Amino acid sequence: MTEKPLILLTNDDGIDSPVMPVLKKALNTVAETVIFAPDHNWSASGHPKTLHKMLRADAIEWEDGSTAYKSSGAPPDCVALAMLGVLEKRPSLVVSGINLGANMGYDLFYSGTVAAAVEAVIDGLPAIAFSRVHPVASSDYSGQAAFAARLASLVLKKGLPAGTFLNVNFPACDWVDVAGTAITRLGQRVYLDELVHRKDPRGRDYFWIGGQPPTGVPEHGTDFWATENNLISITPISLDITAHRMIDELKRWQIETLL
Numbered sequence: 001m002t003e004k005p006l007i008l009l010t011n012d013d014g015i016d017s018p019v020m021p022v023l024k025k026a027l028n029t030v031a032e033t034v035i036f037a038p039d040h041n042w043s044a045s046g047h048p049k050t051l052h053k054m055l056r057a058d059a060i061e062w063e064d065g066s067t068a069y070k071s072s073g074a075p076p077d078c079v080a081l082a083m084l085g086v087l088e089k090r091p092s093l094v095v096s097g098i099n100l101g102a103n104m105g106y107d108l109f110y111s112g113t114v115a116a117a118v119e120a121v122i123d124g125l126p127a128i129a130f131s132r133v134h135p136v137a138s139s140d141y142s143g144q145a146a147f148a149a150r151l152a153s154l155v156l157k158k159g160l161p162a163g164t165f166l167n168v169n170f171p172a173c174d175w176v177d178v179a180g181t182a183i184t185r186l187g188q189r190v191y192l193d194e195l196v197h198r199k200d201p202r203g204r205d206y207f208w209i210g211g212q213p214p215t216g217v218p219e220h221g222t223d224f225w226a227t228e229n230n231l232i233s234i235t236p237i238s239l240d241i242t243a244h245r246m247i248d249e250l251k252r253w254q255i256e257t258l259l
Contacts, residue, residue: 005092005156007031008082008120012042012075012099012112019098019141021063023130026145027095028064030153034091035068036082038075043101047115048074057086075116083123093156094120097130097168098144100137104169104223105189105216108237117165121239126155127165133227134172143175147232167235171227179230186235187222190215 007027011017015037027033036057055073062068069086071078079094096116103111117127130148132141151168160166167186171178194211216224226233 005031006087006089007033007152008079008087008091008094009033009035010037010075010078010094010096010116012038012045012096012116014038014041015068015070017100018137019100019145022141023095023098023145023148024062025064026142026149027152030149031092031156034066034082034087035062036071036078036087037069038078039070039072042074042112043099044110045074045112045115046110047076047112047118049080050074050077055081057081075112076119079116079119079123083120083125091120091125093152094125094127095130095148095152096120096127098141098148098170099129099131100135101131102133102169102227103129103131103167104133104227104233105187106191107189107214108167108186114167114237117167118239121163121165124162126160128152128155128168129165130168130170132170132172140175143178144170151234163239165237167223167233167237169223169227169233169235171230171232173230177230178232180232182221182226182229182231182233184223184226184233184235185221186237187219187224188217189224190217 009024024033050073055077057069057071059067060070096113099113103113108114114129117129120127191214192212193209196208196210198206200206218225218228223233223235
């Protein structure tokens with residue numbers, strides 16, 4: 001009898017995310033699934049890796065009777081702990097999400113959801129990061145979860161090239177209004193940050209980065225364009241972020257003459 005593959009399910013919204021039970025139930029239909037998620041929200045945390053303090057990974061009983069793991073670490077820590085031996089079985093795939101908020105364009109450099117997928121790829125595993133634009137925590141995520149499970153099954157079957165993962169963003173519409181899927185490239189995120197400068201009760205300055213929610217340039221073929229047209233954006237991401245087109249140009253600068 002062929003052993004079922006193992007999917008490691010994590011996120012950056014924390015183990016109490018309302019999406020987590022729905023997504024695990026859907027993933028269970030295509031593979032054995034184990035939750036290994038942070039004990040609190042790590043949104044916009046980037047890619048931290050905890051090296052200078054202890055980490056906890058407490059085994060808890062999930063609502064379906066399976067064992068899940070609640071960790072004090074960040075999303076990449078959750079993946080690393082699982083891979084380094086907290087789990088007895090090595091996962092075949094890491095699924096991160098479904099994040100309550102978009103991860104498109106430059107968001108990838110900030111996203112804890114994406115960081116978990118990146119950590120998996122660094123460790124030699126295929127991974128998918130899932131997010132939803134303009135989420136509502138009380139929404140019915142069963143449609144998105146079922147799609148995520150079908151895509152996970154396809155990745156388990158087809159595999160992904162080394163050093164790559166898939167970044168998936170669901171549009172803000174209800175599932176019945178999803179118009180299809182689109183294979184996309186990263187678009188340009190436009191951040192509208194503002195500096196809030198105030199004084200605390202002791203008269204000391206403090207600062208808060210505020211402003212309006214970010215927007216994006218909906219250029220055809222990008223993740224922003226897809227989700228604005230009620231399409232599920234699927235963007236293949238490579239960990240090689242070298243600007244290859246600049247190599248020859250830099251050689252023409254004769255940088256060696258600066259020595």
